[in-house]
Amino acid sequence: MRIERLSVREIELPLRAPFVTALGPVTNRRLLLVELEDGDGTAAWGECVAGVVPGYTSETVDTAWATITDQLAPEVVGLDSEDPSGAIAAMDDIAAGQPMARAAVEMACWDLAARRARLPLAQLLGGTRTEVAAGIALGMAETPEETAAAAAGAVRQGYQRVKLKIEPGADLEVVRAVRGTVGDRIALTVDANCSYTRNDFDLLAALDEFRLQMIEQPLPADDWEGHADLQRRLTTPVCLDESIATVTDLDRMIALQAGRVLNLKPGRVGGFTAALTMIDLAVGNGIDVWVGGMLETGVGRAHNVALASLASIELPGDLSPSDRYWEEDIVDPPWTMVRGTLPVPLTEPGIGVDVDLERIRSLTTRVQEVRSAH
Ligand SMILES: [Mg+2]
Incomplete structure (x- = not known):
């Protein structure tokens, strides 16, 4: 199995109502989505939970963007391994201290593994x-x-x-x-x-x-x-x-x-x-x-x-x-x-819900795609 493509997108999704915590209000949720695609054309998804400003932890949408595009994508894209656990292992020694960025890619790898095994992620x-x-x-x-x-x-x-x-x-x-x-x-x-x-x-x-x-x-x-x-x-x-x-x-x-x-x-x-x-x-x-x-x-x-x-x-x-x-x-x-x-969605392989690409495109504020060189 080879990971042919990693796309990271930033989207901005308006909340129905501001969400207020001890860290302040959030009205529009800016967040990153990671999409992986293997050589068979199977696509899988991850989401980065980092917020816009540091506070909850030191990671932000922007630090995660840099970590994913500069550190994680080059490690994962083009990687040939038995299954997606090879990609997860390849990330072991990088992105230390950036668990939210790493998780977005790691969980997309799990979704990919589930889809390839024809199993619900759960x-x-x-x-x-x-x-x-x-x-x-x-x-x-x-x-x-x-x-x-x-x-x-x-x-x-x-x-x-x-x-x-x-x-x-x-x-x-x-x-x-x-x-x-x-x-x-x-x-x-x-x-x-x-x-x-x-x-x-x-x-x-x-x-x-x-x-x-x-x-x-x-x-x-x-x-x-x-x-x-x-x-x-x-x-x-x-x-x-x-x-x-x-x-x-x-x-x-x-x-x-x-x-x-x-x-x-x-x-x-x-x-x-x-x-x-x-x-x-x-x-x-x-x-x-x-x-x-x-x-x-x-x-x-x-x-x-x-x-x-x-x-x-x-x-x-x-x-x-x-x-x-x-x-x-x-x-x-x-x-x-x-x-x-x-x-719990148990009838489809992977995360079990369809991702609405058209809607995501309409919400996207930046996107970067890393493709494997042949
Ligand atoms: Mg809490």
């Missing part, structure tokens, strides 16, 4: 679920009441878990309003996106009374001891997200007992190979895992749903249908929610 990854539990992440609103109303709406739609974005000054009252509105039975979590410090432990401990399923990434990504101290103080499980970029990070989380839950985003950790290793390691050490989201299009959603179909992923993920974020997605069919779940 099955190639070892997934056995036919549907995955859908959770929603609510951005910050102007008032606690507004967030509570949005949470109530999400519960009515059938979401199995509601996650609230919080930051200092917009926390206890928001959670109180939401819990008071949706009641005790709905699973509720909060995500601080690193916005608290060690001075905030009393406030964070006050969240215990709301019986949250977890509190996600309260402290800066590199504050391992802080998270460990905080976890000892809280009955609510601490979940790490931004802290975990590599398997080594997860090792450290386990050794320090810096949390009890892992928000795993294959697009953040370098792709599926690392994600699968992390799932085994986490579950083997009593850490619950769920699959997060990064304002993906339907392509990234397909990768995340495939991973969430593993039996060892027991908590609902940030996996919502296409119309949660997009007026019109770039895949056909769009992702829909059925009784609080997203059905």
Whole structure:
């Protein structure tokens, strides 16, 4: 098998409504899509989860563009190997520190492998679920009441878990309003996106009374001891997200007992190979895992749903249908929610949804194609 072509495109997809987190609002999602084509004309897709500005991590759309075009494409295009795992291995020693760029190409390789093996991607990854539990992440609103109303709406739609974005000054009252509105039975979590410090432990401990399923990434990504101290103080499980970029990070989380839950985003950790290793390691050490989201299009959603179909992923993920974020997605069919779940596509090889090339072309702001020389 030979990879004949790698295309990387930047598209700009308008969100239905701005999504506000502790990092600020996003109104238009700029993101990169990677398309691979082999010698038989089979095409496969990956999506890069990096944002426009550094903040979530240091990677951005622009750093990922450079990494993919300058470092990864020359390594992968023209490569002859038994199957796409050869291309994945070829990327091992490059793009260190650029896991989001690498993941976009790595996950396209997995899609290609699945298509070549005539298997749904979920099955190639070892997934056995036919549907995955859908959770929603609510951005910050102007008032606690507004967030509570949005949470109530999400519960009515059938979401199995509601996650609230919080930051200092917009926390206890928001959670109180939401819990008071949706009641005790709905699973509720909060995500601080690193916005608290060690001075905030009393406030964070006050969240215990709301019986949250977890509190996600309260402290800066590199504050391992802080998270460990905080976890000892809280009955609510601490979940790490931004802290975990590599398997080594997860090792450290386990050794320090810096949390009890892992928000795993294959697009953040370098792709599926690392994600699968992390799932085994986490579950083997009593850490619950769920699959997060990064304002993906339907392509990234397909990768995340495939991973969430593993039996060892027991908590609902940030996996919502296409119309949660997009007026019109770039895949056909769009992702829909059925009784609080997203059905895992199991009838087609690969990611299981068709990519709408015409729509992608209309959204493309730049494209670079690398073809193999013959
Ligand atoms: Mg998060």
